[in-house]
Amino acid sequence: MMILGWKKRYSEILKEFNYDEKKDRESALLLDAILEKSDVDTKIINLVKGKTVLVIGSGPSLQKAIPKLKNHKKVVKIAADSSVKVLVENEIIPDIVVTDLDGDEIILKKIAKTKTIFVVHAHGDNIEKIEFAKQFKNCIGTTQSIPFNKIQNFGGFTDGDRGVFLANYFGAKKIILVGMDFGKRIGKFSKTKKIDRKIKLQKLKRGELLLEWLSTITKSELFTTSKAIKGFKKISYKDLDIIIT
Template sequence: MIQWEDLYERICRELVIDCKSDYTSTKVLSAMAIHQVTFIKRINSFRNGNFIIYGPAGKIIERKEKGVVSVVADSAIDRFKNFVPDIIVTDLDGNLERIMSCWKDGTVLCIHAHGDNIKRIMEFVPALEGDFLGTCQSSKTENLLNLHGFTDGDRAVKLAQFLEAQTIRLDGFDFRTPVSKYGSRDKEKKLRFAEMIILDSARERNGKEFNFIPEVF
């Protein structure tokens, strides 16, 4: 099993991430996460459910699957047309207008703090008035969870694990062909880390069902 502290150090080294900035972002988000104890009780309604996690590489989603908790990794939100997902996992670099619209319609937001999104946190999060789940990737901080995830996709898997998912299914995950407006080598590295974390999570689940959609992975 991967030790998060070791992996986090490696991620910071290979992607030239300033861990001090990560910690600053964590403190900023923590100060806004004023209802976390109450909010964690709220998301317990999803506990022990069957989860489907949507990445950006799949087709348009026309309708919600019955009896399944739908979790969207940030950039995949544009795949949804006729309904809103149960949970969006985001570091706020996606379609913020759509994310806010989903939140108003009842979607749970899981918002992540890292060094590059401090400005977006300060601009976007106050309007939520503490009605979100906050996560971080640096050291443990009051009011935030460290799910031991790095990208929105693998963090969504970690959230499902935190909620003791009975099953986890991935839809629209492609670790070989980045869906990114940047198309950078850093994006490719991030996807490799995401894949590593997700596969480690699959092993950690000790035989519980974990399906990769065949045409994607």
């Protein structure tokens, strides 16, 4: 099952970034072969449905958000894998990590021993990394192409916006973005090299457009503590305390 309208967005992504759909499929097939059937979907439903969920990225505003995140340890947290290292270093363990396996492997292995759920995304550029998914006990697989067997498609493009689409799919009541700055600055926690900066910004822009689209069809209430995004209510950290409680 795919979110209605995703096929069109996926076609646009393939064209814009010159991606190969066959490679996306190949990566997804490898991931499907690795994953075992599980009840992880049920665990995500129990965590997310009807709840307030924080979706955490590694943008420039993340550093300022850390103290607030530490004050709300019981709130469900979905983290893009580039934000995981700084979260763990501050004793914040995400409930769900959305990853295409390009994050800090040592940190990912470390929290694989916790109750953290991993949502591993397969695409044409990470075929050689898919085997790493064997490290994760609580794990589901996703694709940006056609879902099949154990591989699902909730929508989204980058780890951060896929986290938002995930929260939407599993029925979060409120979704609040933290450290997700879709601007022209790349956060210091991102491992982006200077030569990759242009494509990274292009991906962030595409992610932002997808979230704007999602805001027109979701039933979840949408907020952001980061850069203003069309369809998301911009809030302060003081507002965050009120919304969560």
